[in-house]
Ligand SMILES: CC(C)[C@H](C(=O)O)[C@@H](O)C(=O)O
């Protein structure tokens with residue numbers, strides 16, 4: 130029978146598989162961070178168990194850490210979680226990239242960057258955006274803390290096989306349109322439940338033409354479309370990225386692996402439970418206006434007016450979101466002032482994201498009413514950006530240039546958006562209170578965030594880059 134890549138990885142890892150029952154899956158890589166691991170280790174200790182394969186675990190600290198003066202941790206909970214991770218890794222012999230490490234960074238940025246994330250692997254982490262690693266053709270998904278304990282103890286996990294959704298993306302991206310806009314458009318059109326109970330395989334010409342960093346942005350947000358995971362079959366782009374990475378297979382072993390990986394693709398006649406088709410050419414730069422990632426529009430559109438909506442329930446949810454966001458129905462987002470700009474997070478903090486933002490910022494100044502920060506996804510990204518002088522572009526424009534971490538993506542560290550203030554953010558979640566109590570989050574691409582930092586309000590980056598302002602003739606792309 131024809132198989133999808135998901136079927137193939139599932140079969141390769143099933144230790145126990147019975148019809149219609151959960152399978153016991155072998156886990157190839159277990160990533161750990163400071164927030165979701167402490168109780169798991171405590172549980173192990175209580176039951177007098179040990180870590181079965183410390184060599185298949187890899188830990189970092191990212192959520193709680195400050196991005197400015199990173200060694201001064203004032204918050205007592207953060208400090209405790211960081212120290213606990215250090216102690217646990219030491220006790221159980223798990224490799225940790227701590228605050229002093231040049232390889233530290235957001236867990237989903239460093240896995241790929243260090244060559245730990247490889248095609249065909251099963252990868253888990255106590256973190257929902259583990260889906261990011263699917264960009265390499267790995268089956269990668271987030272797990273809860275009790276599952277973290279189970280994987281630590283057994284290196285396996287019971288899992289019901291999910292359904293499979295194909296998201297086929299064809300067409301050429303317009304100028305100024307990015308992978309972030311594509312995934313925001315997917316979620317805006319099909320909702321935050323589109324992928325519920327499914328793993329997504331992204332296919333199509335547009336995806337094939339994406340770089341690995343773009344593929345990571347796409348897979349990162351598959352979880353916001355409700356999916357358990359998202360993945361992309363590996364190809365030459367994948368192998369070229371992996372080659373030479375610190376922990377990636379080397380020399381002959383690499384060639385053998387490429388041979389093996391090249392079988393990791395869905396058979397031409399494989400059947401999916403569902404297929405969604407996206408025309409990338411129709412997508413424009415996106416901005417979210419509401420309190421979940423599906424509440425988004427193209428920058429030339431406007432916030433929904435209530436008479437456009439049919440159902441009462443939807444009307445209510447829009448009204449509630451707009452009240453929280455301090456917006457009015459039908460408003461154009463280009464008239465909305467922003468006070469904060471955050472370029473970072475596991476969605477958009479890799480070198481190409483910083484380059485795209487720097488391109489927009491170059492030679493310009495951050496608006497007087499805006500506080501803007503750039504937070505590289507890892508210390509390696511930071512170092513590479515500095516080699517290319519990107520930090521100078523940002524600093525000269527008035528951005529703060531920080532150390533790596535989750536930062537303003539979520540209100541768990543000192544980088545908080547104050548109540549009632551608005552942030553153009555390259556992260557992936559815009560829930561109420563996500564960036565701090567009462568904070569208003571708008572999800573955008575790095576280029577759109579950079580343009581908002583300069584103008585002090587949302588602008589269409591396509592017009593901005595070509596030097597035009599609203600009202601001026603625009604020849605298109
Ligand atoms: C803290 C962690 C459990 C959480 C997640 O699982 O996603 C965080 O990374 C997030 O993005 O909200």
Ligand code: SF4
Nearest residue numbers: 258474475535538539
């Ligand atoms: S950057 Fe944001 S989304 Fe990613 S792991 Fe950290 S908190 Fe979660």
